[in-house]
Amino acid sequence: MGQYQHRRNIAMRKTIFVNKGLARKHVLKYRSAIDPAIIFPESIIEESQLGVYFFRNGRLIYSNPRLAELLGYTREELLQTDLKHLIHPDDYGTVMKLARERLKGEKQTKRSRIRCIRKDGSVYRYEISGFKVEYKGKPAIMGTVIDASSQAQSEELLHENDLRYQRLIKYLPEPICVHDGTNLIYLNNAALKLFGAAQVEQLQPKTYLELIHPDYRPVISERIRKVLNSDEPLDFIGCRLMGLDERIIDVEVSSVRIHHFLGRQMVIQSVFRDITERKRAEEAIIKSEKLSVAGQMAAGIAHEIRNPLTSLKGFTQLLKTKISGSHEYLDIMLGELDRINEIVEEFMTFAKPKEHQFAYGDLTHILSGIVTLLETQAILNNVQIHADFDPDVPQIYCDANQLKQVFINIMKNALEAMPQGGEVRVELSRSGPAAVLVRIVDHGAGIPAEQLEQIGHPFFTTKSSGTGLGLMISFRIIEAHKGKMQFFSEPGKGTEVSITLPVSFAKRTVNQGNS
Incomplete structure (x- = not known):
């Protein structure tokens, strides 16, 4: 019977802790069986690279060696230290709240990040988790602690880089839009002005493609797919955008892929060039050239038509006096000649406008x-x-x-x-x-x-x-x-x-x- 009980205890310990961490589902299954006599001198928990603790009534009642090492204490010193001296004052209330929730049986959906104070006074960031167990017949919290300082520093560095990037492009004259191909993430001041918005929230209900004129959406969709698969920037191409007031905006657009922006693995930076005024100038030049050609042609036509037209009208009027019948046909001819004359007058006015008398x-x-x-x-x-x-x-x-x-x-x-x-x-x-x-x-x-x-x-x-x-x-x-x-x-x-x-x-x- 004793050998059977010993083998059962060893098997239970192996189901509780796996590969340097806790297999939570097994712990919960056997939580009523956890006892220090079983797990302490030789349990895997002692050798775990995760900090492991037991907590009850506002203090630590157990710490494995790794947790003591993370906080710079010996295990005995750690267990004698008031929790208020271990947790940063701004995070102490959060920890107590989490502890109360765990003791009520509420499950923790994700690890919580807090700041702890080491023995030398330095502040480090840690990720903690916990769940309710029975310890010596009374409810307690068992959990793990992971050093998250290096990860937090990396995240802070990325965040600072994001802020530096936003400050850099905020006041650039070129409109810039950062998006993931679907959702709008950031627009600088010039881009907000281009779309007729005061702040990015006015545009964020829309997707990036909804800002593109429907005629250009298939082309832009293909460019999004292309840019997400390469770090090479795309060349500028002509495009049309839709402003908040449904105004059509002529632009040229280029895009490039950016890594690690505001917590996203990959985003797209699109730069626009507003070419509305340039297109207007080009259209004005084309119109001016058309007018010049049309004016020269109108002057030539009017000159060539006017002389024979005068003869036709004069002889038609003469025939009307000489012929006693068929005047209705001659009247139709005179009416049509008058209409031709009006057209000739329009040609002449167009070719050589009259001087204005203001x-x-x-x-x-x-x-x-x-x-x-x-x-x-x-x-x-x-x-x-x-x-x-x-x-x-x-x-x-x-x-x-x-x-x-x-x-x-x-x-x-x-x-x-x-x-x-x-x-x-x-x-x-x-x-x-x-x-x-x-x-x-x-x-x-x-x-x-x-x-x-x-x-x-x-x-x-x-x-x-x-x-x-x-x-x-x-x-x-x-x-x-x-x-x-x-x-x-x-x-x-x-x-x-x-x-x-x-x-x-x-x-x-x-x-x-x-x-």
């Missing part, structure tokens, strides 16, 4: 005259024109005749956009202290988004019988007035033309619109 003018008077002028055409088209003019709108410095040409062009387009009838609204109001706003709104078929961008380009028109020169000339006139003309449209709902004009501007800039 003076202070009343927009209410100008717009009222145009509404009256077009009222007959509106009635024929079964269209009602509603005018709403703010009486407090000041006079503006303008070329009244040129602005009439613009408003007539826009309003005629609005009337023609509703062949089945409808309503056109003409509104005049202030736009801040130094500008006025004219809005012309129709409920016609609308203009597709892809065509809106083309409005004002040479010879682009949505009408079957148009030349596209009318709106191009209108844009030129508004630019000469230092104003801005914008088109907003939705297919099936109609179009709004918004024209903003300054009340006045420096006279030295007036003639720039003639170039």
